[in-house]
Amino acid sequence: DIQMTQSPSALSASVGDRVVITCRASQYIGSHLNWYQQRPGKAPKLLIYSASSLQDGVSSRFSGSGSGTDFTFIISRLQPEDFATYYCQQGYSNTITFGQGTRVEIK
């Protein structure tokens, strides 16, 4: 299976901050990389698909980039509702794998 490694595992930030999360694949995955937000007690929500495409209805303060094995997810100006856990997910192989998650906490 393709292993996905996110960094950091957790971070503390303030409202208005710029937040950067990285995701590295254990092998080439092209642009088959998606990002999800999961608030406590809720289902995951797709934010970014195909590495950089914004899902319909999602705020433009979320963005993604990268290809191959290294990817970046950015929240440009953190809002109170953005405190959550974020996951990357590869869809390159027939068996999907997720990163371990990055918890974004209030500083």
Next chain:
Amino acid sequence: QVQLVESGGGVVQPGRSLTLSCAVSGFTFSDYGMHWVRQAPGKGLEWMAVIWYDGSNTYYGDSVKGRFAFSRDNSRNMVHLQMNNLRAEDTAIYYCARDAGRGGRFIPDYWGQGVLVTVSS
């Protein structure tokens, strides 16, 4: 709007079987692949399986291959996950999710609210 509602969860003894269902609405079900993803308490997301829009292909994660079976009924807008020989480590919230395409895009874009399965004696 797109809606997915899981059912069938509960407490089950180790070694027993359980079937989860997911009823969908708000889109043309027979045009989309579907996924199951689970989340153990306090842990991350683990993908279980995908089924193609017409049921012609299914793929499973290693941890459930041979024990779980994913099926769909396009006449009833439902998918089912038959879980056999359950283990304590199968305890999790199980989510069904729609694929953004017919199955092969591997982008779960809409998710249900999840159903809890607890495997315990």
